[in-house]
Amino acid sequence: MAEILERSSYLVKVRVEVPAEKVEASYQAMLKDLAKRVRIPGFRPGKAPLKVVEARLGREELLKDLKERLVEETYPEAVRELGLLPVAARVVEEELKEGEGFRYVAEVENYPEVRLPDWRSFSLEVSPPEVTEEMVDKALEELRHRYAELVPVDREAREGDHVFVRTEEGVEFPIDLSKALPHVREALLGKRAGEVVMVPVLNKEGEKVREARTEILEVKTLELPELDEEFAKTLEAESLEDLRTKVRQRLEAQAQRAYQEARERAFLEKLAEGLEAEIPPSMVEAEERHLLEHLAEDLYRQGVTLEAYLKALEEKGELPKFKEELRQEALKRVRRSLAKEKLAEELKPEVTEEEWQAYLQAVARSYGMSLAELKREFGERGLARLRAAYVQDKALRQALAQI
Numbered sequence: 001m002a003e004i005l006e007r008s009s010y011l012v013k014v015r016v017e018v019p020a021e022k023v024e025a026s027y028q029a030m031l032k033d034l035a036k037r038v039r040i041p042g043f044r045p046g047k048a049p050l051k052v053v054e055a056r057l058g059r060e061e062l063l064k065d066l067k068e069r070l071v072e073e074t075y076p077e078a079v080r081e082l083g084l085l086p087v088a089a090r091v092v093e094e095e096l097k098e099g100e101g102f103r104y105v106a107e108v109e110n111y112p113e114v115r116l117p118d119w120r121s122f123s124l125e126v127s128p129p130e131v132t133e134e135m136v137d138k139a140l141e142e143l144r145h146r147y148a149e150l151v152p153v154d155r156e157a158r159e160g161d162h163v164f165v166r167t168e169e170g171v172e173f174p175i176d177l178s179k180a181l182p183h184v185r186e187a188l189l190g191k192r193a194g195e196v197v198m199v200p201v202l203n204k205e206g207e208k209v210r211e212a213r214t215e216i217l218e219v220k221t222l223e224l225p226e227l228d229e230e231f232a233k234t235l236e237a238e239s240l241e242d243l244r245t246k247v248r249q250r251l252e253a254q255a256q257r258a259y260q261e262a263r264e265r266a267f268l269e270k271l272a273e274g275l276e277a278e279i280p281p282s283m284v285e286a287e288e289r290h291l292l293e294h295l296a297e298d299l300y301r302q303g304v305t306l307e308a309y310l311k312a313l314e315e316k317g318e319l320p321k322f323k324e325e326l327r328q329e330a331l332k333r334v335r336r337s338l339a340k341e342k343l344a345e346e347l348k349p350e351v352t353e354e355e356w357q358a359y360l361q362a363v364a365r366s367y368g369m370s371l372a373e374l375k376r377e378f379g380e381r382g383l384a385r386l387r388a389a390y391v392q393d394k395a396l397r398q399a400l401a402q403i
Helices: 020-037 050-057 059-081 133-146 182-188 229-234 240-274 281-301 306-315 319-347 353-367 371-400
Strands: 002-008 011-018 086-096 102-110 149-152 162-167 172-176 196-202 208-223
Touching: 002 059, 011 059, 020 059, 050 059, 059 086, 059 102, 086 281, 102 281, 133 240, 182 196, 182 208, 229 240, 240 319, 240 371, 281 306, 281 319, 306 319, 319 371, 353 371
Parallel strands: none
Antiparallel strands: 002 011, 011 102, 086 102, 149 208, 162 172, 162 208, 196 208
């Protein structure tokens, strides 16, 4: 039997009573299970009488394990019976007497009740996109650079050239002077093919430790195609004007997508800021752990451990600030998640099977997988989470269409 003793916001106190016959049955089942695994001198494995097993392990210790076992067995059923959605719980009281039932009180952090603000009255301060002639010109210039060719030149190296060199170890490679380190660029500028130069080698502090003998094999420059009818046709446009039109349309499509994404972000931020909910601390703490896991992965790729990073922050006196910022970011993420979930619950967007399968196909392509491989990789739970996220995103788009 389970009952709610007290409810205050997300915190719920629950009392669960386990009948004496169930307590005894669980105790005997636990003893039988232990008897198969515990080795007792004078008995073959699994053949020792239960009373001997009980005496060997100690009744007091066994009853302690029994209480944990009974909580594990009865708690999930109790919260289902009471209609709770726990995010965390702890046993605060328990009582087990010989020949009687087991009673315990659990303090449950329940999933929060959420109320959304009047989002239909929102005003989003996001400027609509504008594609100017200057933007079109810049995009066309980028296209020219994309289709540029490196051609050899019989002159000294200039800014923006590519210099092909051979080191004293015999290694050959090109150096883009527009991206080279300042001391390397300075050593190569003004030099021609066939010349040998001494390129400074610096340590981590930027101090010259030696000079490397470097032979210049070739100097090449980027030759841009003319922005004319012929260039337009190489890009499958009927004319230069047609190319400008296509470039403009592409920029407008990109701007529209960026505009829609900006509106979605602004809407979600206002929705999350305005929602009413008493959020259990355990939800925020779980999100903090999630953020730290991502940070640890990023640091690992840079050859740094999370522990070393946190220690460095502590030595600089910046750890308290880091922890506060981490907590605030975790809280924002939890509020955004609750807002999207509640919005989807309110709007109930319909997702057809055809639409869902098309979305899965797109996700599979993005991962470089077949649909069958994706389903295998995600499993039932993963696909359920993916579908919930898709429904929430669709609800977000539907809400934006109403304001």
